[in-house]
Amino acid sequence: MLVFIKKFAYVCPMNTQGNSNTSNSKASGQAMELFATCARKTSTILADELRAMGIVEVAESAAGVRFSGDLVTAYKVILWSRVASRVLLTVGRFDADNPQSLYEGVRAIDWTQHLDYRKSIAVDFTSTSSAITHTLFGAQRVKDAVVDQFKEEVGDRLMVNITRPDLRINVHLQNDKAVVAIDLSGDSLHKRGYRQDGGVAPLRENLAAALLLRAEWPSIARAGGALIDPMCGSGTFVIEGALMAGNVAPGLLRNYFGFLGWKGHDKSLWAGMIGEAALIAEKGKKRIPPILGTDHHPKAVEYAKANVARAGMAGYVKIEQREMSKARPPMRATQPGLVAVNPPYGERIGESDELAALYQELGAVLRKRFRGYKLAMITGNPDVAKNIGLGKRKASTFFNGPIECKLYRYDVE
Ligand SMILES: C[S@@+](CC[C@H](N)C(=O)[O-])C[C@H]1O[C@@H](n2cnc3c(N)ncnc32)[C@H](O)[C@@H]1O
Structure with missing residues (x-):
């Protein structure tokens, strides 16, 4: 545990140090394209929060904040962000102005890199200003493309699990351009885990x-x-x-995340970050x-x-x-x-x-x-x-x- 504590000593959001210096190959691997979604009108606050975590290049939009980073960065945002709703890892972009091009674009992504045998998926599909307007139909085509690829290349039949899939796929169509992502959070991060009883009109x-x-x-x-x-x-x-x-990381209260069933998940890296966050919380609570x-x-x-x-x-x-x-x-x-x-x-x-x-x-x-x-x-x-x-x-x-x-x-x- 001590090794991890030393290694991940920069995850505290109050620390504004830059990128990871870990030797873990996944953690220090290629920068990934990430997007954190948030409630409307909170993307400026989210961008400030990410900067305070040491993430330098952030680009705000109405729906959230785009940024890049390695696995440590992605885990850091999932564990520490108080404002983000979801953290999405972009895995494909292509033109999709009809169901066939949507199917082919999704099928061209190598899903075997992201998903193991005998796993389940769910698809979230949104569309604005695009020819494909029927989101259920869009989600169905995306699901078919992933399932067909697995059937053909691995001989495996994937399952669908809408609530707790191993991999939640997020597809957003805008002006007939598709962005395909893996939802690393899996469920909205506002669900910290402490609120089972909301009462009347609770705030998110x-x-x-x-x-x-x-x-x-x-x-x-x-x-x-x-x-x-x-x-x-x-x-x-x-x-x-x-x-x-x-200074209690909100992610410490949750036990479900989208990356848990993702092939790129690094269990020991995550365990180290959780361990360090727990120590920070123990000290921080005194203040x-x-x-x-x-x-x-x-x-x-x-x-x-x-x-x-x-x-x-x-x-x-x-x-x-x-x-x-x-x-x-x-x-x-x-x-x-x-x-x-x-x-x-x-x-x-x-x-x-x-x-x-x-x-x-x-x-x-x-x-x-x-x-x-x-x-x-x-x-x-x-x-x-x-x-x-x-x-x-x-x-x-x-x-x-x-x-x-x-x-x-x-x-x-
Ligand atoms: C909109 S809700 C607050 C929701 C809260 N922010 C949350 O996230 O759960 C308003 C609350 O004001 C309380 N309230 C209304 N009138 C009150 C009063 N005169 N004195 C104390 N509480 C009152 C209600 O019981 C209700 O729980």
């Missing part, structure tokens, strides 16, 4: 993390500032905030400042407590049942920090009329008991949010699933 974990990064939570935490969410629901903000402050989540709903409190425990944060994040009107800084807080909150906003729970008073009350409570704190509030109802009455604010747009939301940031004075 990687969106909550992106919002905390935008609100500069890591530097507030480093300075010893507290974190509180007075309407915490399932506890997403406070859990993500604790993981971030404690977690006071963190408190409160909610008036008993079920939300129950869910949040269970989620905190599953995230390994039971001693670090306190959850209490409390009306927002009675919100106070955590007991142990010695200095102001961050209030991160996602109040109900009428799209899914509550109604706008009733909400005006809630936002007014939130503003009053913050002015009374949280002077000197920063506030980061995400809401899908900008009209009603004005009732908070806290004066000057910075606004940015995000999407909570399909719902357009505003993140408002204030200095509470």
